[in-house]
Amino acid sequence: MVKDWSASDIPDLSGKTAIVTGANSGIGIETARELARKGARVTLACRSREKGEAALEEIRGELPDAAVQLEELDLADLASIAHFAREFSKSSRRLDILCNNGGVMVPPLGKTADGFETQFGTNHLGHFALTGHLLDIIRATQGARVVTVSSTAHRAGKINFDNLNAEKSYGAVGAYGQSKLANLLFTYELQRRFSASGTDAIAVAAHPGWTATNLQHNAGWVRALNPLLSQTPPEGALPSLYGATAPDVRGGEYFGPSRMFEMWGAPKLAGRSARSRDEAVASRLWSVSQELTGLAYPI
Numbered sequence: 001m002v003k004d005w006s007a008s009d010i011p012d013l014s015g016k017t018a019i020v021t022g023a024n025s026g027i028g029i030e031t032a033r034e035l036a037r038k039g040a041r042v043t044l045a046c047r048s049r050e051k052g053e054a055a056l057e058e059i060r061g062e063l064p065d066a067a068v069q070l071e072e073l074d075l076a077d078l079a080s081i082a083h084f085a086r087e088f089s090k091s092s093r094r095l096d097i098l099c100n101n102g103g104v105m106v107p108p109l110g111k112t113a114d115g116f117e118t119q120f121g122t123n124h125l126g127h128f129a130l131t132g133h134l135l136d137i138i139r140a141t142q143g144a145r146v147v148t149v150s151s152t153a154h155r156a157g158k159i160n161f162d163n164l165n166a167e168k169s170y171g172a173v174g175a176y177g178q179s180k181l182a183n184l185l186f187t188y189e190l191q192r193r194f195s196a197s198g199t200d201a202i203a204v205a206a207h208p209g210w211t212a213t214n215l216q217h218n219a220g221w222v223r224a225l226n227p228l229l230s231q232t233p234p235e236g237a238l239p240s241l242y243g244a245t246a247p248d249v250r251g252g253e254y255f256g257p258s259r260m261f262e263m264w265g266a267p268k269l270a271g272r273s274a275r276s277r278d279e280a281v282a283s284r285l286w287s288v289s290q291e292l293t294g295l296a297y298p299i
Helices: 026-037 049-062 078-091 118-133 135-139 152-156 172-196 214-218 220-229 238-245 279-293
Strands: 017-021 041-046 067-072 097-100 145-149 202-206 254-259 264-269
Touching (some): 026 041, 026 097, 049 067, 078 135, 097 118, 118 279, 145 172, 152 172
Parallel strands (some): 017 041
Antiparallel strands (some): 254 264
């Protein structure tokens, strides 16, 4: 791994195609910006067309020759996810980088369009469905990468199969931790399935450390500490960018900031909880996710 790796170390990405979910702000727009800067054709997948257009204008203002486009994607709506994937597959024959970045953090109790608890439904099931719908094009692209953004909050998470969708109780912080643990379990199970099926795509995960973004608008105590502890979105995007582009990355790796308990700094291999390594839970979660989304992965 390159010491003090930065966005300037991203290799040339000319000819490659990428999707970044939640690309209208925060680490999403920074990830999209740097991929485009290095020559990738990047789709900004955003729930809000208005915010997405503003992000598109910002990137084009800085990089007039960037190959960037906007497509609407609501990760809290399985129909929107399926539509997005169909339209993308019509216009592109390859997908080198899928960055599962978008998400929500500690909102009040709510439900997605399909009745799932908002955080589990958006952060995990939304990206599970998106990756599944795009799997054929991912498998057809040599060396493709699926990068899913988790969080250090995964350490406090536990997959409660009896309460996945807050049927019995709801705690915003606990539900967030569950969704971020699910992101890691999904990554590792996807990599195992890539390997078992002979697919040369790789699945990796990343987390941004303590980064000041709009994701924190429901977490007042986090925002209050931002001036002391946070790093900027361009810095927070580095672990995702490393996982998406660095030549020495291997499937199943997890990247995060290198300094101050993984809160900020250049990317490095990140620590993960014992629960995230539980293959039995990962397999069960995979099966449950297929049932809930109605999507059977072909691997």
